[in-house]
Amino acid sequence: MNNKKMQVKYRCPSNIALVKYWGKKEGGVQLPANASISWSLSDLFAETTMIASTEAGSKLTFTFKGESKPSFEPKILAFLERISEYSEFVKTHNFIIDTVNNFPHGTGIASSAAGFGALAMCIADLEGKYENDSVEFLERASFFARLGSGSACRSVYGKPSVWGEHPEIDNSSDLHAVPFEKGIHQSLSNWKDCVLIVDDGEKKVSSTAGHALLQNHPYATARFKNAQQNIVKITNYFQSGDVANFIALVESEALQLHSMMMSSIPYFTLIRPNTLAILEEIWSFREETHLPLAFTLDAGANVHLLYDKQYEIEVSNFINNKLLVYCKNGTYLCSNIGGTPHKIA
Numbered sequence: 521m522n523n524k525k526m527q528v529k530y531r532c533p534s535n536i537a538l539v540k541y542w543g544k545k546e547g548g549v550q551l552p553a554n555a556s557i558s559w560s561l562s563d564l565f566a567e568t569t570m571i572a573s574t575e576a577g578s579k580l581t582f583t584f585k586g587e588s589k590p591s592f593e594p595k596i597l598a599f600l601e602r603i604s605e606y607s608e609f610v611k612t613h614n615f616i617i618d619t620v621n622n623f624p625h626g627t628g629i630a631s632s633a634a635g636f637g638a639l640a641m642c643i644a645d646l647e648g649k650y651e652n653d654s655v656e657f658l659e660r661a662s663f664f665a666r667l668g669s670g671s672a673c674r675s676v677y678g679k680p681s682v683w684g685e686h687p688e689i690d691n692s693s694d695l696h697a698v699p700f701e702k703g704i705h706q707s708l709s710n711w712k713d714c715v716l717i718v719d720d721g722e723k724k725v726s727s728t729a730g731h732a733l734l735q736n737h738p739y740a741t742a743r744f745k746n747a748q749q750n751i752v753k754i755t756n757y758f759q760s761g762d763v764a765n766f767i768a769l770v771e772s773e774a775l776q777l778h779s780m781m782m783s784s785i786p787y788f789t790l791i792r793p794n795t796l797a798i799l800e801e802i803w804s805f806r807e808e809t810h811l812p813l814a815f816t817l818d819a820g821a822n823v824h825l826l827y828d829k830q831y832e833i834e835v836s837n838f839i840n841n842k843l844l845v846y847c848k849n850g851t852y853l854c855s856n857i858g859g860t861p862h863k864i865a
């Protein structure tokens with residue numbers, strides 16, 4: 521074994537699911553109970569520098585923005601351990617990792633998706649098994665990212681990403697995400713996402729714990745079936761440009777996700793009164809203006825306001841006039857949709 525040190529840096533966007541992953545298959549590692557589909561958020565990203573070496577030392581030295589973060593280490597070590605099973609390179613190297621997000625940590629934005637996505641890209645690159653613009657490379661990075669956090673596997677593609685086996689999605693897999701290749705109607709191809717920060721505190725129930733509650737959930741089977749059907753519908757809307765049905769489906773998915781939380785045993789809620797206040801404002805605004813905008817939620821209280829970019833001014837006025845009052849410290853973060861991870865020189 522040579523004692524070379526190798527270094528690489530990647531930027532990887534976060535993503536927001538439109539049809540949600542909520543529940544894992546039993547008997548595997550991070551296998552989704554249903555297929556999900558997401559948009560990546562090019563302007564909310566993590567940048568990770570990784571140095572791999574075979575020199576003796578600890579398996580992992582981790583810093584966040586140059587500062588040591590011992591609380592992050594167990595999760596990353598567990599991630600490396602999981603990957604070791606599939607990668608001789610990871611098994612035989614030690615890693616020095618520094619990562620930084622361009623959005624504040626603890627805003628409830630899926631920082632793990634961007635973070636594990638960036639880590640996975642670095643590993644797949646340093647491992648050197650495939651050319652880094654090949655399909656195999658992206659699938660391998662997505663596979664690795666999944667082992668860190670399921671939703672992270674959807675962050676490696678600029679196109680909408682589907683993760684989870686589905687009879688109508690070519691090459692779909694539980695092991696890694698695939699890009700949705702069928703083309704998007706122009707009425708759904710230029711949207712934005714503004715994340716309205718309702719709560720920036722630690723979540724009461726982690727996503728991982730929430731997923732586990734699907735195992736004995738009274739509505740799990742129906743939910744998984746409905747999500748599979750919703751994948752068919754949303755991909756049809758993508759192609760036909762049926763914005764009204766797209767909006768209805770995306771909002772229904774968000775509310776289904778949270779109703780699954782509320783009907784878990786034990787039950788819990790992550791939405792807050794201000795979350796609901798924002799949803800009601802969005803419904804009223806849409807009724808008045810007929811503008812194409814929708815909300816979605818991830819596993820937290822914050823609201824993702826999705827809208828067609830051509831109405832940027834109207835939506836920005838709406839946020840400032842009506843929604844800011846419900847946001848913690850008036851904070852919201854906006855991003856374009858799309859964006860692939862890329863290597864930084």
Ligand code: DP6
Pocket residue numbers: 536537539540541542550556632668669670671672727728729731777818819
């Ligand atoms: C509600 O990917 O965070 O955001 O796989 O246990 O790390 P683990 O969970 P995670 O779950 C995300 C759930 C979600 C929906 C989604 O992104 O599809």
